Amino acid sequence: MSSESTSYAVVKTSGRQYRVSAGDSFSVEKIGGAPGTKLEIKEVLMLGGTQTLLGTPYVAGATVTCVVEQQYRGTKVLVFKKKRRNNYKKMQGHRSELTRLFVSEITTPSGVIKAEGKPHVLDADHAKKVTEQRAVKAAAPKGEAKVKALAPKKKTAKKAGVAKSKSKPKTKTKKS
Numbered sequence: 445m446s447s448e449s450t451s452y453a454v455v456k457t458s459g460r461q462y463r464v465s466a467g468d469s470f471s472v473e474k475i476g477g478a479p480g481t482k483l484e485i486k487e488v489l490m491l492g493g494t495q496t497l498l499g500t501p502y503v504a505g506a507t508v509t510c511v512v513e514q515q516y517r518g519t520k521v522l523v524f525k526k527k528r529r530n531n532y533k534k535m536q537g538h539r540s541e542l543t544r545l546f547v548s549e550i551t552t553p554s555g556v557i558k559a560e561g562k563p564h565v566l567d568a569d570h571a572k573k574v575t576e577q578r579a580v581k582a583a584a585p586k587g588e589a590k591v592k593a594l595a596p597k598k599k600t601a602k603k604a605g606v607a608k609s610k611s612k613p614k615t616k617t618k619k620s
Contacts, residue, residue, distance in 0.1 A: 451465065451466070451491070451492070451493035451494075451550065451552075451557050452464060452465045452491075452492045452493065452550075453465075453488050453490065453491050453492070453506065453508050453550050454488070454489045454490040454491075454492070455485045455487060455488055455489065455508050456485075456487040456489055457472050457475070457485055457487065458472050458473040458475070459473075460472070460473075461489060464508065464547045464550075465547065465550075466547055466548070466549060466550050466557045466558060466559040466560075467546075467547060467559035467560055467561050468546075468547045469513060469544060469545065469546045469547075469563075469564075470544075470545055470547075471518075471542045471543065471544050471545070472542065472543055472545060473540065473541070473542065473543070474515065474541035474542060474543050475512070475543045475545075477512045477543070478512065478515075479512050479513060479514055479515065479565045479566055480511065480512065480565045481511070481512050482509060482510070482511055482512075482548070483509070483510045483511075483512065483545070484507050484508070484509050484510075485507065485508040485509075485510060486502070486506075486507050487502055488502055488503045488506040488507065488508060489501065489502060489503070490503065491503055491506055491550075491552055497552075497553070503552075503553070504553065505551075505552070505553040506550075506551060506552050506553065507550075507551045508547060508549075508550050508551075509547075509548050509549045509550075509551070510545040510546060510547055510548065511545070511546045511548050511563040511565065512543060512544070512545060512565075513544040513545065513546050513563050513564055513565050513566065514543070514544040514565075514566045515541075515542075515543055515544075516542055516543075516544065517539045517540065517541055517542065518539055518540040518541075518542050519539070520537050520538070520539050521537060521538055521539070521540075522535065522536070522537045523535070523536045523537060523538075524536075546559070546563035546564070547559060548563065
């Protein structure tokens with residue numbers, strides 16, 4: 445395939461089909477692998493571009509090489525069930541485990557299409573590193589600003605005879 449900008453592949457992974465091009469990032473259900481590892485998807489259903497190749501069921505000699513960018517959890521999905529007038533309410537929720545993949549190259553029977561960009565790999569210890577850096581910053585002395593924040597506050601003396609009440613005045617209700 446000569447035209448890289450319009451070349452794409454339709455791949456099947458995790459029971460779903462995705463249309464990808466070289467340099468794309470996409471999310472799939474969790475696939476094993478640490479961030480930065482390479483995966484080959486051999487289930488290529490179709491190659492498109494200037495010339496279209498359809499597989500029966502897969503295109504022979506075609507693979508899509510991906511790099512694992514990130515292992516993460518998706519947004520929370522809430523499921524609420526209710527039956528009217530039966531005092532029945534049920535709330536459930538779940539978060540899907542996902543893997544973010546970067547398409548580094550598409551191998552076709554006629555050649556290889558490589559991505560121009562690089563993957564944005566987030567290592568597994570990224571969250572730990574961030575919390576450690578915040579702890580170090582918080583432990584570092586900041587001079588007088590820290591001392592002022594820790595000093596006890598002075599209590600203000602009330603003026604004699606000028607006490608304001610914060611509550612509303614009580615009102616009497618009539619019972620009939």
